[in-house]
Amino acid sequence: MNSVARRLSSLFRHSGFTIEPFNNGHHQMQQLQQCRGIRVRVLNGNLEAALGLMQRKMQSSGIERMIKQEQRFHIKNSEKRVLARKNLERRLRSEDLAKKLKIIMIKKVRSGHSKTVDNGPQIGGSNNILRLRTTTRTIICSAAVPA
Template sequence: MNTIARRAYNLCRSPSLLPVQGVKSVSGEHQIQQCRGIRVRVHNGNLEQALKFMQRKMQSSGIERQIKNLQTRHVKNSEKRVLARKKLQRRIQSQELAHRIKVILADKASNKLLCDASSLLWFTFSGWLPVEVSC
């Protein structure tokens, strides 16, 4: 939890989020960029509850996702290839599942799926399984 809090603090302290000095806008005034941050009150010294509340706020606001996406170390080319291959496999699997669901819904809409069939094939992550259906 300390590393997440530290990275959130560093994210807010990054130069791109601090007020811009010397840069003038069209109206001639200085531009000030807002710093995103989370403030949490600690009631009655209950630090655990405050940390849980802070974590929920970070997840809902998307700061935690930004922190995880920050590159904090060098990623080797071989590791990049592995990550890219896994990402591609997830995308292809998702597209195949969406296509199968689309076909099933299209068949159901055109009454090709009969309710009096003794068993239908339903897709699961382990493959096609026969499932008893009663209409």
């Protein structure tokens, strides 16, 4: 949390729009940046509670995500490889979970454990069409009744 607080100090120094130098290798650029602020009261001298409240407010407003995404310095190739490996592992775990959930849903539908909703008389028979659509993170199951 100290690193987040240090990064925030540059964002919250001035209110409104500020022009702040941006160090990009050997080049100095001027960057127009809008600053946003979060105010937290310290009650009864309890700084830990105030810092916790500030962190929750930062997470909910998206400032923490914005700070973490900001890249000001060079990332070494070894760090890039580690980040790429972690992203690949996360994606593979997500795809494996999606496959497992799809298999479970298909087995559940085939065994007849799915709940049916009585919508009254149906035209065109009582054949329900089940569509399974998978994404990398979720499985969406929808049942459609042909009209």
